[in-house]
Amino acid sequence: MPAIEIVGLRKSYGTFDAVRDVSFAVEPGRVVGLLGPNGAGKTTTLDVLLGLASASAGTATIQGSPYAALENPGRVVGALLDAGGLHPGRSGRDHLRVLATAAGIEGRRVDEVLALVGMDRAADRRVRTYSLGMRQRVGLAAALLGDPQVLVLDEPANGLDPAGMRWMREVLRSFADGGGAVLLASHVLAEVTQVADDLVVIGQGQVIADGPLEDLVRGESLEDFYLNLTAETEGVR
Template identity: 65%
Template sequence: MPTGTPITIDHLTKRYGAVAAVDDVSFTAHPGRVTGFLGPNGAGKTTTLRVLLGLARATSGTATFGGTAYAALDDPARRVGASLSSDVFHPGRSGRDHLRVLQLAAGLERDRIDAVLQRVGMTDAADRRVGGYSLGMRQRLGLAAALLGDPGTLVLDEPINGLDPAGITWIRVFLRELAAEGRTILLSSHVLSEVSQTVDDVVVIARGRIVMAGALAELSAGAVARVRVDAADRSALASAIAAAGGVVETPTAGPLVVTGLDADGVGRAALAAAIPLTLLTPLSDDLESVFLRLTSEHPDPDARPASSAEVAA
């Protein structure tokens, strides 16, 4: 069974002229776990992955697999598998032929082609031209290519992007299976909700800088408990909640939303004020809201935006 190696990004900086696409980034992705590298488009995710895979040169810092740069790995196809784009395939070539080219270039066993096609559920479509594939099929073909050498470590850029619900469910299960085999999996996404049921750890980047890194549970801890409540006399209800220490968010219309008290506390405040409730529903700030708050709270350190020639995803 393949054994993953830690992916270590250590004080990595990549500048394009005056703009730091990646600014002093550090984190580690561990074997047996799925690490989500999350941030909005343009945050620096793809630049980091390109440096990690030797496709771009760091301005400073390092990006390594078990302490070794990708370019220095022995037999890298058997150590690291990567999928950075779903549009790198020749449209006139079949899926099988695409994998055949990669297999020959890497000096891998030919029977790996059928093995990975079967594993990603592409056997029946293997001899069709890639130009006729759906986005989901191209994503699966990219995963098949990454798995050709049966590597212990996988680097995947936006592997869930654009998939339909069935495709998202499939890839979630698939990535969890790969991690359970002891592989190190680092995947990027700009939408937390797409990967929240897949990842163990999260690294959130905004404007080239890490704003949060840790277990998914730590991100969940940032969620704010809220309560939706209503009564015929909303004004009196709002006063009672405020007197009990709650904070009332008063919408333009509709029920009140309360923070600072749980549902039991809101109910007790209403009872003490003899206010009959028509609605009492506990809410929770979802992870996507926490993610958006994290990425919006950190101002751009550069005075001017990157040009199209300087920008890195």
């Protein structure tokens, strides 16, 4: 069973299809890069997958169930969508404690994930004093809190310094090597090249390429492949 499966997904806003007939899967052990120009439909796809928006047609499932039907979603899937979602007046540690309590996760795990993302020393400062990269790290800690099998990440390298980017790659690689599945939306092609096993490219709401990165790119740079592919769908709709 794929860890993530999207079949014939359509999401309409009025008469406008933000995505239509989108299908792809993420298998356990794989890191899949989700690429596409601004407005292509990446966030819409992730929102439906995570139950933040409803599908107009088709299905999006995680471990075989729609997000809303997962019994304990925090233990199945971790998401990092928008590091701006952290409460500025709370410390990083308190933010994670609140999430852990809500998901029935023991407090010890909060210390574990803080250490994992290198935020143990800054954990008791308020989020408003954090840099963007520090907020991203706390966001990743939140995604890992429930020790999930699936990670869904939107621009996770946003604000990370070079060491942070390498560290993020290593975290994702070892997560996938341990049998986890990662869906990673990003515009940073250098990051995607280094970490993704497979690519899904969306253009104007539809899948325009899907497969192992090496088979798609075939010796070209990812940038050349991607820019040629998306040239026809260039421009925000």
